[in-house]
Amino acid sequence: MTTSTAGHPAVAPPTRPAGVVAVVAHRKKTLGGGLDELRASLVAAGVGRLLWYEVPKSRKAPRKVRKALDQGAELVLVWGGDGTVQRCADALAGSDVPMAILPAGTANLFASNLGIPADLSEAVRIALHGRRRKLDLGRLNGEHFAVMAGAGFDGDLIRDADRRLKGRLGRLAYVWTALRHVRGDLVRTRIRVDGADWFDGEASCVLFGNVGTITGGIPAFDDARPDDGALEIGVSTASGAVDWARTLGRMAAGRSEDSPFVRVTRGRKVRVRFAAPKTYELDGGARGTAERLKVRAVSGALTVCCPAL
Known part of the structure; x- marks a missing residue:
């Protein structure tokens, strides 16, 4: 061994x-x-x-x-x-x-x-x-993911970066689509991590990471490891072009936690409730909309x- x-x-x-x-x-x-x-x-x-x-x-x-x-x-x-x-x-x-x-x-x-x-x-x-x-x-609403899952801004981005656009532009498709969604709406979001309240407020995006580098090659979660039995959890309150430019810039530089519009933590079980249905995705594939997300880490799966x- x-x-x-x-x-x-x-x-x-x-x-x-x-x-x-x-x-x-x-x-x-x-x-x-x-x-x-x-x-x-x-x-x-x-x-x-x-x-x-x-x-x-x-x-x-x-x-x-x-x-x-x-x-x-x-x-x-x-x-x-x-x-x-x-x-x-x-x-x-x-x-x-x-x-x-x-x-x-x-x-x-x-x-x-x-x-x-x-x-x-x-x-x-x-x-x-x-x-x-x-x-x-990770496992979100009954389906496993290997890289990351997300809802809100991230889900809308994935949904609209369609196969034809990705085929022509590759990773630039995500950048192009992101520019169309920088005015994404904030929605009341409540997040519980391992049984405790963690976030309650207006948010535009929630992410769950199993590894560090996510959609578009952005190093979103510096400390993520796919063998630690936990998921990285991030929530963003960015709401406009300027907010998102600052947020994505910090993420691209590997300093997500320095953004005033981002909170990051780690946990094994997560419950999310949105005030309105939000598009969610797993590993770059859009799945539809949901008002509630049930997420957990599956160790050694x-x-x-x-x-x-």
């Missing part, structure tokens, strides 16, 4: 590929030489049995993950961006079957936070021979293939 940097046990790297390996791929995403190169690489690596599933949309991925598990998959390789990864992580949570990320999306924040490069050959090597880490997930220390 080896030990992770946070003291949690990590299974030693395997000496050979798992006997049954599944690929769940968003067929519209690209990386390196594409899915043909991936298949060739896995065959050349000596994978005993390869299960192959391609989906046209990330929301169709969980069904394929469950099918792979039913077929005895010992390792699931996920080809796509954060949306596909989140959907697959939700299906794999609690299964103990490792997930490997092949970062082929517009945004690959979970992969980049874990040090997994957008390089196909290296990502495959990590998938087959990297160390296995037990990592936390997912095993992920990561680079060696």
Whole structure:
């Protein structure tokens, strides 16, 4: 056995590929030489049995993950961006079957936070021979997330940075969309953290972070770790262009807590109540609106293939 940097046990790297390996791929995403190169690489690596599933949309991925598990998959390789990864992580949570990320999306924040490069050959090597880490997930209204979740300004931004805009502009899509939402309305928001009242006032955005770097590559939560059994919780009271320019500037500089419009804390269970329905999102995917959010950290919920220390 080896030990992770946070003291949690990590299974030693395997000496050979798992006997049954599944690929769940968003067929519209690209990386390196594409899915043909991936298949060739896995065959050349000596994978005993390869299960192959391609989906046209990330929301169709969980069904394929469950099918792979039913077929005895010992390792699931996920080809796509954060949306596909989140959907697959939700299906794999609690299964103990490792997930490997092949970062082929517009945004690959979970992969980049874990040090997994957008390089196909290296990502495959990590998938087959990297160390296995037990990592936390967040859970919001019954669905797991790996990077972050949010509501309000953040949810509106994600909802409107549609697939076509992201395809043309990449991460700039979030910046472009943010400029359209800087006048987002404040709404009465009540937040309880681990059973105690923490915030009660007008707010424009609430965030829950499992890792430090969030949407658009912004380092929002300096102390976040995906293996500490807790979530970072942030609330913003910024309400106009000037407020948001100051807030995003502090966040981009890694000094979120210095903003007069931001409060940050840490906890395991969170309850949020809005005076009016707010759009919420998980890992860059909009989910709709809600007046109440029930959020918690799920310790060690997912095993992920990561680079060696």
